[in-house]
Amino acid sequence: MAGRGEQGTRLCGAALGPAEDHGAAPERVLFPPAFSVSEIKNKQRRHFMFLRWKQQQRKEKLANKKKRKKEREALGDQAPPKPVPKTIENQRVYDETTVDPNDEEVAFDEATDEFAPYFNRQTVPKILITTSDRPRGRTVRFCEQLSSVVPNSHVYYRRGLALKKIIPQCIARNFTDLIVVNEDRKIPNGLVLSHLPDGPTAHFKMSSVRLRKEIKRKGKEPTEHMPEVILNNFTTRLGHSVGRMLASLFPHDPQFIGRQVATFHNQRDYIFFRFHRYIFKSEKKVGIQELGPRFTLKLRSIQKGTFDSKFGEYEWIHKHREMDTSRRKFHL
Amino acid sequence: MASPARWNHVWVGAETGILKGVNLQKKQATNYTASGALRRDEGVCAMCWGDPLESEILVGCLDRSVKLFSTEKGKFTESRLCPGGEGPFRGLAVQDGSLITCVESGLLKVWREDSSEAAELQVGPGVCRMRQNPARPQCVGTGGKENALKVWDLQQPQEPIFRAKNVRHDWLNLRVPVWDRDLQFLPGSEKIITCTGHHQVRVYDPSSPQRRPVLEVTYGEHPLTALSLAPGANSVVVGSARGDVAVIDLRQGRLLKCLKGFAGAVRGVQCHPTRPLVASCGLDRFLRLHGLDDKRLQHKVYLKSQLNCLLLTSREAWEDEDPDPAKAEEVKEEEDELWAAMETVRTHPAPKRAADPGAGAVKKQKRARVGP
CATH class of the missing domain: 4.10.910 (30s ribosomal protein s13; domain 2)
Structure with a gap:
């Protein structure tokens, strides 16, 4: 010492x-003699002292907490607002591509991109849902339920056809989007979403799929009404592209009488999909009922143009080794 | 006379039709196309320097107009329409006053300055790139999909002076497809280097009797979209459609290093002719500058649009040269504001540097007080 x-x-x-x-x-100032547990040479003793030190720390912490609580109660209404806890979302690394709503250039870029015909109400979404070849139970049921969520969607059996052959036929039949659900060992694990006629194509990892049957406290079967769509938290330029892509699956002008909402909620680059029915119980209270299915998506890549895994150009691709450097860095 | 545009280090053409100048010293990016007049069918698809002094830039747009941008004045001065053929421009070049354009369908035209008549040349369909030989400006090379590399002498346009031959059939005795995506002439020799959509980098040598490539290297599994020769011409930087950028040695055909940080396809790569620097842009909307020696990412600029092509200045002095005070007096009144703006920016670092030792001292004092 x-x-x-x-x-x-x-x-x-x-x-x-x-x-x-x-x-x-x-x-000349001398340090006060400090005591450190790690300097004790006897292991047993060191361990004992460490436990005591730990206990003491905990006691102090609890006492502090109690004290603060008391102070707050004493102050009553004048108490200072509680500090916001640190989460990795609010400590997010600044992303320079975050879209500024007043930015003319981005606005122009978005106004003229591949989704512009949908947002200008020139096209009506018509969606083809198919799977990887020879789908098994869960994937088949998932596709059926997905098609009950997305209006004007048609489920087709893949019949071993190549996507590159399907796409020209879809374009000829005026489909605007193609959804391919991939499965591995009977579990749906991937989703390719391709906007037609000329891209882009997004590839998502899909996880936590729960069908209607597996959801507790679910509502009755959804109705045929056009649902409302909620897109949460797509802030960056890439997020905007993905958000526009997901929005263009659903027709404009939801039928509010159906009281159904499809939500795509982005949190930490995972996109959570939920499908609800709501009811206004009173002026203040709203009740919701989940209708299912629910699943989680994570973006793997966006490709310019329609599906072309060999010669296509990627607009964005997730490279684990290079991009996952910080837990606080998000791309959507 | 001189606008701050002349000090820009990188010029980038975007898919939305915007020409952007980036000054890396000041960390400024400027749009030189009015944001009100944007049209996607005017997207920039080819760019080249208009003169060796790099005071003019030729910008080829999707709607077949070639615009002349003056970096001295900082605005577009001329525009001419170059119709004919189909598809976007795949290459622009200037040869003593006349403009050479090449479109995707393979129509190469030479536009004389005064007349609207143009000499035509058919180089074959599916062209992906046309480039000029910097040592012999009347020579251009073309290559594309199922259109192997050809070198043309514009003074004898009947026959190409070099026509590459496809490589031998593969081990299954099948024909190897041809898809040259980019090419460049090696300075100091007649060699030509190409990169293909089937992830090969090839070196052709027209001076040897062999018409097949003298060197072939494969890199990655995705199409190689752009290439540029590193200073010294011993290695080449190639960029792929997945955003993999690598430096490949041309003598042994070895992979030297990979550059990191790309998120999307690379559309344009250019190395500085003398400094160890490489600039690249692409679909991920970022302009990136890497050091070739240490592979470090030196600059990363978000440019808001998908970027198609870029030009890196070959200026040796990277810093802005101080404008002469005499020159500044000549400047018209309109531009006084510009100069004023520039000066304020320039003087910013100066007081910082002056203040730095003082700030350091304060810090040290603080530490001294706190330490014991």
């Missing part, structure tokens, strides 16, 4: 060196 103090003074002497030139005369 003495050694430590000495070292400390030596260090601070070095730090003071230049300061002395400025005329401040420092005093």
Whole structure:
């Protein structure tokens, strides 16, 4: 311990060196003798002391908490607002591509992109849902339920056809989007969403698929009404593209009488899909009922143009090794 | 006379038809196309320097107009229509006053300055790139999908002076498809380097009797979309459709290094002729500058639109040269504001530097007080 103090003074002497030139005369200050558990040599004793130290820390923490709570109660209404807890979302690394709604250039880019005909109400969405070849139970049922969520969608059996052959036929039949659900060992695990006639194509990883049957407290079967769509939290330029892509699956002008909402909620780059029915119980209270299915998507890549895994150009591709450098960095 | 545009280091053409100038020293990006007049069918598809001094830029648009941008004045000065053929421009070049254009359907035209008549040349369909030989400006090379590399002398346009031969059939005795995506002439020799959509990098040598490539390297599994020769011409930088950029040695055909940080397809790559720097742009809307020696990402600029092509200045001095005070007096009144703006920006770092030692001292004092 003495050694430590000495070292400390030596260090601070070095730090003071230049300061002395400025005329401040420092005093030699000794550190108070500090005690550290890790300096105890006996293992048993060290362990015991550590436990005691830990206990003491915990006691202090709880006492502090209690004290703060008391103070808050004493202050009543004048209490300062509670500090916001740190989460990795609100500590997010700044993304320079975050879309500024007043930005003319981005507005122009979005106004003339591949989804512009849909947003200008020139096309009506017509969607083809298919699967990877030879789908098994869950995937088949998932496709059926997805088609009950997305209006004007048609489920077709894949029949071993190549996507590159399907796409020209879809374009000829005026389909605007193609959804391909991929399955692995009877579990749906991937989703390719291709906007027709000329792209882009997004590839998502799909997880946590729960069918209607597996959801507790679900509502009755959804109706044929056009649902409302909620897109949450798509802030960056890439997020906007994905959001527009998902929005263009559903027709404009929802039928509010159906009281059905499809939600795509983005949180930490995972897109959560939920399908609800709501009811206004009173002026303040709203009740919701989940209708299902629910699933989670994570963007793997966006390709310019329709599906072309060999020669297509990627607009964005998730590269784990290069991009996942910080837990606080999000792309959508 | 001189606008701040001349100090821009990189010029980028976007798919939305915007020409952007980026000054890396000041970390500024400027749009030189009025945002009200944007049209997607005017998307930039080819760019080249209009003169060796790099005071003019030729910008080829999707609607077949070629615009002349003056970096001295900082605005578009001329525009001419170059119709004929189909598809977007795949290459632009200038040869003593006349403009060379090449479109995707394979129509190569030479437009004399005064007359609207143009000399025509059919180089074959599916052209992906036309480039000029910097050492012999009357020579151009073309390559494309199922259209192997050809080198043309514009003074004898009947026959190409070099016509590449496809490589031998593969081990299944099947024909190897041809898809040259980009090409470049090696300075100091007649060699030509191409990169293909089937992820090969090939070197052709017209001076040897062999018409097949003398060197072939494969890199990655995705189409190679752009290439540029590194200073020294011993290695080449190639970019792929997945956003993989690599430096490949041309003597041994080895992969030297990979550059990281790309999120989408690379559309344009250019190296600085002398400094170890490479600029690249692409569909991920970022302009990136990497150091070739240490592979470090030096600059990353978000440019808001998908970028098609870029031009990197070959200027040796990277910093802005100080405008002469005498020159500044000549400047018209309109531009006084511009100059004023520039000066404020320029003087910003100066006080910082002056203040730096002081700030350091304060810090040290603080530490001294806090330390013990």
